[in-house]
Amino acid sequence: xxxxxxxxxPIMPEIFMTSLALILLMADLFIKKKEVLAGASILGVLVVxxxxxxxxxxxFGGMFISDGYSSFFKAIFFINLILSVLISIKxxxxxxxxxxxxxxxxxxxxxxxxxxxxxADLIVLYLGLELMALSTxxxxxxxxxxxxxxxxALKYFLLGAFSSAFLLYxxxxxxxxxxxxxxxxxxxxxxxxxxxxxxxxxxxxxxFVVAFGFKIAAVPFHMWxxxxxxxxxxxxxAFMSVGPKAAGFAVLGRVFMIAFAxxxxxxxxxxIPLSILSMAIGNIVALAQSNIKRMLAYSSIAHAGYALIGVxxxxxxxxxSMMNYLMIYAFMNIGAFAVVIMLRTxxxxxxxxxxxxxxxxxxxxxxxxxxxxxxSLTGIPPTAGFIGKLxxxxxxxxxxYTWLVLVAVVFxxxxxxxxxxxxxxxxxxxxxxxxxxxxxxxxxxxxxxTAVMVLAIGVYPKCLVELARxxxxxx
Amino acid sequence: xxxxxxxxxIGVFGFLSRKNIIIIFMSIELMLNAVNINLxxxxxxxxxxxxxxxAFFVIAVAAAEAAIGLAIVIALFRNKATAHVxxxxxxxx
Numbered sequence: 228x229x230x231x232x233x234x235x236x237p238i239m240p241e242i243f244m245t246s247l248a249l250i251l252l253m254a255d256l257f258i259k260k261k262e263v264l265a266g267a268s269i270l271g272v273l274v275v276x277x278x279x280x281x282x283x284x285x286x287f288g289g290m291f292i293s294d295g296y297s298s299f300f301k302a303i304f305f306i307n308l309i310l311s312v313l314i315s316i317k318x319x320x321x322x323x324x325x326x327x328x329x330x331x332x333x334x335x336x337x338x339x340x341x342x343x344x345x346x347a348d349l350i351v352l353y354l355g356l357e358l359m360a361l362s363t364x365x366x367x368x369x370x371x372x373x374x375x376x377x378x379x380a381l382k383y384f385l386l387g388a389f390s391s392a393f394l395l396y397x398x399x400x401x402x403x404x405x406x407x408x409x410x411x412x413x414x415x416x417x418x419x420x421x422x423x424x425x426x427x428x429x430x431x432x433x434x435f436v437v438a439f440g441f442k443i444a445a446v447p448f449h450m451w452x453x454x455x456x457x458x459x460x461x462x463x464x465a466f467m468s469v470g471p472k473a474a475g476f477a478v479l480g481r482v483f484m485i486a487f488a489x490x491x492x493x494x495x496x497x498x499i500p501l502s503i504l505s506m507a508i509g510n511i512v513a514l515a516q517s518n519i520k521r522m523l524a525y526s527s528i529a530h531a532g533y534a535l536i537g538v539x540x541x542x543x544x545x546x547x548s549m550m551n552y553l554m555i556y557a558f559m560n561i562g563a564f565a566v567v568i569m570l571r572t573x574x575x576x577x578x579x580x581x582x583x584x585x586x587x588x589x590x591x592x593x594x595x596x597x598x599x600x601x602x603s604l605t606g607i608p609p610t611a612g613f614i615g616k617l618x619x620x621x622x623x624x625x626x627x628y629t630w631l632v633l634v635a636v637v638f639x640x641x642x643x644x645x646x647x648x649x650x651x652x653x654x655x656x657x658x659x660x661x662x663x664x665x666x667x668x669x670x671x672x673x674x675x676x677t678a679v680m681v682l683a684i685g686v687y688p689k690c691l692v693e694l695a696r697x698x699x700x701x702x
Numbered sequence: 703x704x705x706x707x708x709x710x711x712i713g714v715f716g717f718l719s720r721k722n723i724i725i726i727f728m729s730i731e732l733m734l735n736a737v738n739i740n741l742x743x744x745x746x747x748x749x750x751x752x753x754x755x756x757a758f759f760v761i762a763v764a765a766a767e768a769a770i771g772l773a774i775v776i777a778l779f780r781n782k783a784t785a786h787v788x789x790x791x792x793x794x795x
Contacts, residue, residue: 337746349756350752350755350756351760353756353759353760353763354759354763357763357766357767361763361766361767361770364770364774365773366771368774368777371777371780372781372784373781374778374781377774377777377778377782378778380774380777381723381774381775384770384771384774385717385723385726385771388767389717389730389733389772392710392713392730392734392737395734395737395760396710396733396736396737397738398737398738398756399737399741399744399753399756400740402741402744402752402753402756403703403740403744403747403748406748406750407752408752408756474763547728662758672735
């Protein structure tokens with residue numbers, strides 16, 4: 228028996244990430260000061276990001292592929308990890324859950340996302356998805372003594388496991404139909420044998436839509452999102468509103484644009500109502516929320532709807548605009564959550580929207596930052612949110628979906644009401660209660676980076692747009 | 703295939719209609735096992751090993767999932783002694 232090791236170059240970042248997670252877990256036994264672990268995880272991720280350079284190629288018999296598309300998504304995941312760790316150092320001490328496993332689990336979850344982005348085979352895709360999901364369930368329930376956190380983890384877990392069973396059933400159907408699990412081979416099999424219009428193929432594609440719909444929290448598969456986002460620790464809410472969503476879009480793009488390319492008409496037909504419903508329910512229900520984490524949860528549902536428009540356009544421009552949108556969303560959303568965390572001090576939750584009344588009088592600088600993030604989430608120039616929406620809408624118009632863009636713009640106007648309500652509360656009301664902020668250097672760094680990036684991308688978007696286009700060459 | 707479809711459907715209905723968390727778990731396991739039956743029968747039919755490999759992965763992941771799920775239920779049970787989903791309603795809106 229002659230066993231030969233496949234080339235490990237393309238999978239190097241994942242190997243380093245695994246080692247990082249395990250080292251963090253081991254180091255947790257000896258290191259009493261958990262802040263050291265946070266620093267180590269950030270340094271480790273920078274090393275992993277460095278190994279990403281020059282890792283292109285495919286390995287393990289074509290099951291695992293590292294290309295521009297996966298590298299762009301991995302960059303989003305690294306940014307997500309670094310910013311989430313920065314905002315959580317002080318926060319998890321306040322919540323009295325300052326354990327070392329926290330950082331290890333975040334690294335493992337990011338590893339799952341990286342595997343998903345690189346999966347060229349449905350088996351690898353499933354394994355990555357489960358690794359990401361299982362770690363995130365634990366993180367959502369990390370505040371063990373708090374029943375809200377338990378409940379969030381339970382709901383997230385039940386619906387997540389339910390959706391992965393749907394994904395598996397879809398995989399088993401497509402395996403029976405084509406006799407393979409490789410994404411490329413499925414595509415060639417479908418077009419060669421003329422399977423377009425086969426009911427089993429349509430059913431399997433529908434099951435994929437259901438499973439990915441759960442992961443990106445698109446309506447009508449969004450029921451878990453508001454509860455899970457509200458109950459989970461705020462830093463984890465920021466982490467899981469960006470990471471798993473981006474990973475879901477990464478596999479959505481790869482599976483639908485390659486494996487199901489020949490039944491494009493059928494899946495766009497399913498995704499259009501999903502996108503419209505997400506924007507409608509997300510934006511309209513957010514109007515009635517009084518808890519800011521819950522409001523941001525509904526807003527994240529709406530943003531999944533906007534990003535879906537890029538996938539619906541179903542060409543390279545559309546996918547590039549979707550990637551841009553997710554990158555921009557990572558910065559503005561984590562920024563907004565960083566402000567929410569800033570208001571969490573000992574004995575004060577600071578999660579009600581009314582807590583923001585008159586914040587501009589007591590903390591002018593913090594309010595100005597929140598103003599930038601809210602403008603960006605609404606999509607007002609010169610912030611990055613405007614650029615993200617602009618490119619998504621442009622690609623959809625070029626693909627002939629002008630009416631869909633009109634619908635999206637209407638909902639985007641509705642969303643201005645609840646985003647700007649917070650701005651109005653901060654600047655036009657008198658402070659009723661004394662609101663303190665938790666001072667922390669790392670939190671400040673995270674806020675600064677996100678705010679600068681939101682403005683920089685808004686003023687000078689060319690760099691990011693070119694990067695996304697270049698990443699898609701050879702897709 | 704018919705057996706697997708039947709088991710999967712029972713799992714879906716069990717998940718949607720039952721109120722006890724443990725029974726909901728069992729429904730999810732039913733759904734996963736239905737997929738395994740499907741994969742293995744298809745693998746035999748196609749004379750291809752891939753399906754059986756995936757079935758092994760599914761079994762391993764299902765075990766991990768059960769461990770995490772039960773851990774979450776125990777953590778919840780310590781704070782609120784119930785296994786009934788209608789009584790877990792801290793958040794609304």
